[in-house]
Amino acid sequence: MSRSPKSSVLFDALGPRGQARARNASIGSGIVFAALLALAAVQLADQGFFEQSRWVNPLDILIIENAWLPALMSTLKAAVLGSIGALLLGVIVGMGRVSRFKAIRGVASVYVQFFRAMPLLLLIWIPFTIDGAFGATLSMGLDAEGRRLTFLVLGLAVYNGAVLAEILRSGINALPPGQAMAGHAIGLRHGQTMRLVVLPQAVRNMLPAVLAQLVILLKDTALGYVITYPDLLHDAETIGRNYADSFLQVLIIAAFVYFVLAWGLSKIVTLVERKTSRKVAKGAAKVAPSIPLEAGAPGTSAKP
Amino acid sequence: MFDNFDLMVDAMGQGLWVTIWVTTVSFIVALIIGALLAMMHVSPAPPARWVATAYTGLFKNVPLLAILFILYFGFPKIGIVLPSWQWAIIGLGTYTAAFVGETLRSGINSIDLGQAEAARSIGLTFGQSLRHIILPQAFRTVIPPLGSLLTALVKNSSLVLVIGVPELSAQAQRLINDNQDRFDLWAVILGVAACYLIVNLPISYFIRRAERRAEFAR
Amino acid sequence: MRITRKAALVGVAVAALALSACSGEASQQQEAEDQLQEEVGTYSMTQAEELPAGLIADIKERGKLVVGSKYDQPLIGLKNSATNKIEGHDAEIARLLTLRIFGEVIEEGDNANLEFIETTSQNRETYINDGTVDVVIASYSMYPERLDSFDFAGPYFFTGQNVMVSADNEDITSVDDLAGKNVCIAEGSGSIGNMEERNPDAEIGTLKDYAACAESLENGTHDAVSTDSTILYGFVQGKPDAFKVLDESNIFSDEPYGIAMKFGETEARQFMNDMIQESFDNGDWAKAFDLTYGGAGMAMPETPAINDYEAK
Numbered sequence: 001m002s003r004s005p006k007s008s009v010l011f012d013a014l015g016p017r018g019q020a021r022a023r024n025a026s027i028g029s030g031i032v033f034a035a036l037l038a039l040a041a042v043q044l045a046d047q048g049f050f051e052q053s054r055w056v057n058p059l060d061i062l063i064i065e066n067a068w069l070p071a072l073m074s075t076l077k078a079a080v081l082g083s084i085g086a087l088l089l090g091v092i093v094g095m096g097r098v099s100r101f102k103a104i105r106g107v108a109s110v111y112v113q114f115f116r117a118m119p120l121l122l123l124i125w126i127p128f129t130i131d132g133a134f135g136a137t138l139s140m141g142l143d144a145e146g147r148r149l150t151f152l153v154l155g156l157a158v159y160n161g162a163v164l165a166e167i168l169r170s171g172i173n174a175l176p177p178g179q180a181m182a183g184h185a186i187g188l189r190h191g192q193t194m195r196l197v198v199l200p201q202a203v204r205n206m207l208p209a210v211l212a213q214l215v216i217l218l219k220d221t222a223l224g225y226v227i228t229y230p231d232l233l234h235d236a237e238t239i240g241r242n243y244a245d246s247f248l249q250v251l252i253i254a255a256f257v258y259f260v261l262a263w264g265l266s267k268i269v270t271l272v273e274r275k276t277s278r279k280v281a282k283g284a285a286k287v288a289p290s291i292p293l294e295a296g297a298p299g300t301s302a303k304p
Numbered sequence: 305m306f307d308n309f310d311l312m313v314d315a316m317g318q319g320l321w322v323t324i325w326v327t328t329v330s331f332i333v334a335l336i337i338g339a340l341l342a343m344m345h346v347s348p349a350p351p352a353r354w355v356a357t358a359y360t361g362l363f364k365n366v367p368l369l370a371i372l373f374i375l376y377f378g379f380p381k382i383g384i385v386l387p388s389w390q391w392a393i394i395g396l397g398t399y400t401a402a403f404v405g406e407t408l409r410s411g412i413n414s415i416d417l418g419q420a421e422a423a424r425s426i427g428l429t430f431g432q433s434l435r436h437i438i439l440p441q442a443f444r445t446v447i448p449p450l451g452s453l454l455t456a457l458v459k460n461s462s463l464v465l466v467i468g469v470p471e472l473s474a475q476a477q478r479l480i481n482d483n484q485d486r487f488d489l490w491a492v493i494l495g496v497a498a499c500y501l502i503v504n505l506p507i508s509y510f511i512r513r514a515e516r517r518a519e520f521a522r
Numbered sequence: 523m524r525i526t527r528k529a530a531l532v533g534v535a536v537a538a539l540a541l542s543a544c545s546g547e548a549s550q551q552q553e554a555e556d557q558l559q560e561e562v563g564t565y566s567m568t569q570a571e572e573l574p575a576g577l578i579a580d581i582k583e584r585g586k587l588v589v590g591s592k593y594d595q596p597l598i599g600l601k602n603s604a605t606n607k608i609e610g611h612d613a614e615i616a617r618l619l620t621l622r623i624f625g626e627v628i629e630e631g632d633n634a635n636l637e638f639i640e641t642t643s644q645n646r647e648t649y650i651n652d653g654t655v656d657v658v659i660a661s662y663s664m665y666p667e668r669l670d671s672f673d674f675a676g677p678y679f680f681t682g683q684n685v686m687v688s689a690d691n692e693d694i695t696s697v698d699d700l701a702g703k704n705v706c707i708a709e710g711s712g713s714i715g716n717m718e719e720r721n722p723d724a725e726i727g728t729l730k731d732y733a734a735c736a737e738s739l740e741n742g743t744h745d746a747v748s749t750d751s752t753i754l755y756g757f758v759q760g761k762p763d764a765f766k767v768l769d770e771s772n773i774f775s776d777e778p779y780g781i782a783m784k785f786g787e788t789e790a791r792q793f794m795n796d797m798i799q800e801s802f803d804n805g806d807w808a809k810a811f812d813l814t815y816g817g818a819g820m821a822m823p824e825t826p827a828i829n830d831y832e833a834k
Contacts, residue, residue, distance in 0.1 A: 062549065066603060068605040119460070119500065144639045219368075238594065263361065385741060
């Protein structure tokens with residue numbers, strides 16, 4: 001970062017008394033916090049939460065092989081396919097949003113407005129139900145598993161496509177107009193200007209925001225739950241049914257796996273962000289937090 | 305299309321009502337916790353920053369669905385038994401709070417450094433600087449992203465149907481899967497889509513207006 | 523630096539998780555099940571000589587029977603996470619039907635002739651109508667009003683709706699005591715309508731399935747769970763210290779389980795009725811019972827009377 005964080009300006013560096021006070025307050029609240037945790041742990045232990053069998057049963061090697069790994073693969077499969085779909089739709093609709101033709105802009109705008117107002121859950125479940133009533137995919141020879149994957153991916157792609165379209169539009173608009181003008185000035189046509197001058201820079205600009213959105217997409221695969229797509233969360237529940245004692249434990253394990261996946265991907269995103277923070281025109285604003293992005297994630301990835 | 309129209313409208317109306325008040329209360333909870341988080345993010349004490357970072361990291365990386373399940377099925381085991389709508393609010397509120405905290409923190413950090421320096425140079429303390437100088441300005445930049453968080457919250461509220469809260473999407477599901485086929489599929493779909501549009505489009509509109517005003521105010 | 527230290531921490535946690543994956547009960551359970559299977563023996567159901575046109579002929583031609591089953595009800599239809607096989611009485615009926623059509627049951631590999639699809643109370647009707655499954659065998663009751671929309675073969679089992687409460691609950695001893703109490707029922711289940719009729723003052727809350735309801739009951743979030751006794755039995759068997767079912771005199775509905783298929787498949791329905799009757803006669807039904815409910819201690823009831831109703 002080029003400037004020092006606000007926080008260090010808002011307060012003077014703490015003197016010895018201040019440091020002592022901060023230390024005491026930290027220790028004090030730390031003790032209270034630990035006490036609460038201990039209390040909860042005792043309660044849980046009373047109910048056998050920490051019993052080894054409850055944790056070991058769902059992690060039996062047979063179950064890992066036959067349930068966890070396939071579920072993980074299903075989750076990743078839906079995430080990857082959904083991402084590809086979202087990127088494709090995002091580019092198409094995004095270009096539509098900045099098109100020279102008012103009609104195209106209008107259509108793209110309606111698309112974005114509509115699909116960003118609907119909950120992803122409904123975007124997945126309603127097409128699935130409509131298809132169920134009319135049997136369209138069945139005539140295409142898809143089996144039940146394929147159907148569920150299709151509609152999960154469809155919902156994810158349509159919704160995140162709308163979000164990515166917005167990001168793309170912001171990325172393009174964030175470039176100083178001089179860039180496009182320069183392109184026209186040296187005789188490039190509109191299409192060429194876009195392709196050779198504007199888009200490469202815009203893409204580099206918004207890459208972090210796009211990747212962050214894809215991490216959100218990964219988390220959203222959990223919504224396959226409503227059409228009983230066998231993703232990680234759903235299969236975790238099934239395992240929990242086999243071992244009624246481990247219902248909560250499997251949920252925690254599943255949450256942990258999601259955490260590792262999402263967190264790991266975010267780290268990669270941060271690395272990518274660092275590597276691509278050059279080669280952009282001066283004055284181009286980074287796709288900034290003021291862009292209303294989705295699932296409540298403001299544009300910047302978390303700076304830990 | 306209009307078979308049992310009144311029953312359908314009644315059911316969806318109830319669902320819409322539940323969605324609206326769950327969203328509203330959750331948002332208020334999120335704002336409160338989020339404000340606390342933001343202060344912890346920029347606080348002088350490192351442990352506060354660590355907690356804020358851990359909290360944010362947790363909620364940003366775990367799906368909301370998993371969090372709702374763990375709350376609903378987990379916490380009663382340590383003695384906290386609450387009806388599902390309360391867990392819905394706690395889950396939605398704490399989840400959204402992580403993002404609110406981030407947004408507010410960015411907002412604080414986006415205020416020009418000179419403002420903070422000026423505040424310090426006239427002798428205001430950390431708390432006073434925040435309250436009188438930084439936050440009021442940050443507020444203006446922060447409205448649009450907060451608005452989009454509200455939109456996201458309205459949409460996320462649909463998830464609480466998995467812990468049994470009869471909100472709008474749950475009602476739509478119940479109507480469509482009705483055992484006796486009393487309701488027309490398309491009518492329900494149009495209805496539920498219309499409801500969400502009615503709630504979310506105005507919010508988007510206000511976000512855009514606020515964005516434009518924020519630009520002028522600079 | 524900070525990244526590598528955090529990554530290392532996460533790596534350690536993942537490794538610990540992986541290492542702890544030695545062996546849980548799964549392998550022992552497998553042995554117990556295999557032993558039970560051996561004790562009970564194999565089915566004597568044979569392939570039918572003639573297969574009627576329509577649904578059955580389609581199934582034979584396709585080479586595979588696709589059955590909608592529950593994956594979450596112990597003793598009835600439960601997916602074993604260690605083997606990915608569906609276990610339970612409904613699943614056994616499916617296997618008997620497969621034997622009847624194909625002469626053998628192959629569940630794995632490319633030549634599989636039996637496939638299970640997960641159905642919930644909410645989506646089982648949709649799946650029949652849109653052809654995702656050929657039949658639904660999923661604790662599906664042959665209510666008279668349902669006979670107008672689907673064809674049912676059976677019943678292959680007879681039970682009734684009852685109420686399950688915490689083992690230490692003294693307040694609720696009859697269905698009437700449920701007034702004002704939180705009762706959990708699975709979304710889309712017929713049990714909802716039955717309860718509303720039987721005791722309109724009960725506060726019905728829905729969750730996705732009965733396993734979630736059972737968990738919620740254990741937590742105290744709900745006061746009771748109400749559905750077919752067979753389903754409740756499965757949960758009580760799993761945790762006898764946590765749950766108990768109200769006395770049998772409280773049973774307040776008739777739940778004849780049937781094999782559901784598309785409306786109008788009269789020949790297929792009669793074919794399956796014959797299969798079920800055959801299983802009563804040649805002892806296969808008793809074997810299926812011993813393998814599932816019997817293995818959990820339920821006393822064998824009388825075989826139900828097949829309802830060969832007039833085609834509508």
